[in-house]
Structure formats: C-alpha cells, structure tokens
Amino acid sequence: MEQFDNEVLSLLEELKQKHDIRFETHDENYCGVSQQNNTATVFYNPKQFNNASIAHELLHVWLSKFEYHVGSHIYLMCLSDPKLSKIMTKFLCDYIENLFDHNKMYPKYKEMGYSDEDFIVNGLEQKCSISDIKQLSLSFLNVYNANSINRFIGYLLSxxxxxxxxxxxxxxxxxxxxxxxxxxxVTVFWNRWLIFDVTVIDPIFNSSYEISNSFLDEMETWVANKKIK
Incomplete structure (x- = not known):
C-alpha cells in the first residue's frame, strides 16, 4: 500500500519472514489485529488511515515471536476456580495482555518516530477517573463484588x-x-512485569508463567476466606 511510510514498510518486511500479514478495512474508529498461527490480519479504517496506528498493530505481531503469555494463561488457569473465574473474566485477561504488550512495544514504537498521542486511542488522556474509583464498592456486608474487584484490577493496571x-x-x-x-x-504483579525481559525468555530462569502464577497464588490467598458474588 502506497500510504505506508518507511518505518511501517521496514517492520512489514521483517514480519513477513515468519508471518503472512493481511490487511482488511472496517468502519471502526480504531485499528485492530487478529492473529491465528502465523497469519495476522490488521483491520483499519481507510478514512482514518494513520501509519502510527498500523505500526502499533504490527508491533503486537512483532511481540508474538517472543512467545510469552500472561493474560491468556491467567484466564485458562482461573476457569475452574469458582471464585477467581468470576473476577478474572476473558475481557479483563485480554485487557491485561494488551496493557502488558503496550508496555513492551512502546520503546520500539518511539524509536520508529511516532507520537505519544497516536500510540492508542485518546492517547494523551488519563486512563482512569477519580469518579470511577469513588464509585467502586468492593464489598457490602462482607460479601465481595466480583465485578468491582475486576474493575479495581483494570483501573490500577491502566x-x-x-x-x-x-x-x-x-x-x-x-x-x-x-x-x-x-x-x-496488583502492584507487585505489574512491577514483576516491568523487569521481565521478553527478549530472553527461559522456561526456568525467565518465564512469563512465573509472573502469572505468582499473581494467581496471591489472588487465591486473598479470596480464600471471602464470599465472592
């Protein structure tokens, strides 16, 4: 596509060595990417074409070569847990995966010369409001609300x-x-991710599973004596 700048074209050439990269248009006001095996499809709105947004989605594909899994692993591990499955929903776990990706791709995104504003939709706005937090009620009469816990985790990580x-x-x-x-x-969970080097993944000494499993162990302990609805 003639609209691609040199940075996107260079990244595309790198990715095409291992991936089949496809592009499809949609009517949404954001870009997205879907990956299945070695095929990645980038969705974009031609009326709002932006190289930075295309680069962002391609960087998700670029990160996949490091084969780490945090959000998806947490989701699968929680499916059989009667309490944590109510909290760690598919939406939250996908959100965690996305946030963690963003943290690791951002330096490369900036190296490519793109702006903070275009990194994500509403890139310069605060990611959580005071009013949202004040409305959170984690428990009532010693019964904890799973949706509120879910949002607490999402707000803090955002x-x-x-x-x-x-x-x-x-x-x-x-x-x-x-x-x-x-x-x-949640803070310890995030700090462990910050120091995690995705480029040197080792199943024993540097595994993303250790990060997610430690988080789950701590969450299991936290919910152990609580009633979750």
Whole structure:
C-alpha cells in the first residue's frame, strides 16, 4: 500500500519472514489485529488511515515471536476456580495482555518516530477517573463484588501502564484505601512485569508463567476466606 511510510514498510518486511500479514478495512474508529498461527490480519479504517496506528498493530505481531503469555494463561488457569473465574473474566485477561504488550512495544514504537498521542486511542488522556474509583464498592456486608474487584484490577493496571505522565497520586491513594492488600498484589504483579525481559525468555530462569502464577497464588490467598458474588 502506497500510504505506508518507511518505518511501517521496514517492520512489514521483517514480519513477513515468519508471518503472512493481511490487511482488511472496517468502519471502526480504531485499528485492530487478529492473529491465528502465523497469519495476522490488521483491520483499519481507510478514512482514518494513520501509519502510527498500523505500526502499533504490527508491533503486537512483532511481540508474538517472543512467545510469552500472561493474560491468556491467567484466564485458562482461573476457569475452574469458582471464585477467581468470576473476577478474572476473558475481557479483563485480554485487557491485561494488551496493557502488558503496550508496555513492551512502546520503546520500539518511539524509536520508529511516532507520537505519544497516536500510540492508542485518546492517547494523551488519563486512563482512569477519580469518579470511577469513588464509585467502586468492593464489598457490602462482607460479601465481595466480583465485578468491582475486576474493575479495581483494570483501573490500577491502566494507571501503571499509561505511556504518558499524569498525576495519579489521588487515584492511587483512593484505590489503596479501598483495599491495601489487593492494591499490593496488583502492584507487585505489574512491577514483576516491568523487569521481565521478553527478549530472553527461559522456561526456568525467565518465564512469563512465573509472573502469572505468582499473581494467581496471591489472588487465591486473598479470596480464600471471602464470599465472592
């Protein structure tokens, strides 16, 4: 496609060595990518064509060569758990996978010369609002709400994964006051991801499964004596 800039064309050439890259149009206001085995299909709106958005989706494909799995592993491991399956929904686990991808692809995205604003939709906006957090009610009469826990995890990770600086001090304080133990579990989970080197994955010494399994162990302990609805 003649609209591609040199950075996208260069990345495409690299990816085509191992992938069949296809492009399809859609009417949405964002780009997306679907991967199955070695075939990747990038969806884009021709009326809103943006090389940075195309590069973003191709970087998801680029990351797949490192074969790490966090969100998908968490989802599968929670399916048979009567409590965690209510919290770690497919949507949340896909969201975690996406945020973790963004963290690892962002340096390469910036090396390609693209702007912070175009990294994601509404790229310069805060990723979570004070009002959203204040509306969270994790429990009532010692019964915990699975959807609220789900959103707590999503809100906190979205703050940590923000690629531009915002003052989130009040957000973080509010979340921590909601539940300090859960706050710590999610924070440790994110910090383990930050130091994880996706380019040197080793099943013993540097595995993404260790990160997700540690998170799940801590979540299992946290929900153990709680009623989750």
């Amino acid at each position: 703050i940590y994964a923000d690629h531009v600086f915002h003052d989130y001090l009040e957000h973080l304080s509010l979340l921590k006051n909601k539940n300090a133990e859960l706050f710590k579990i």
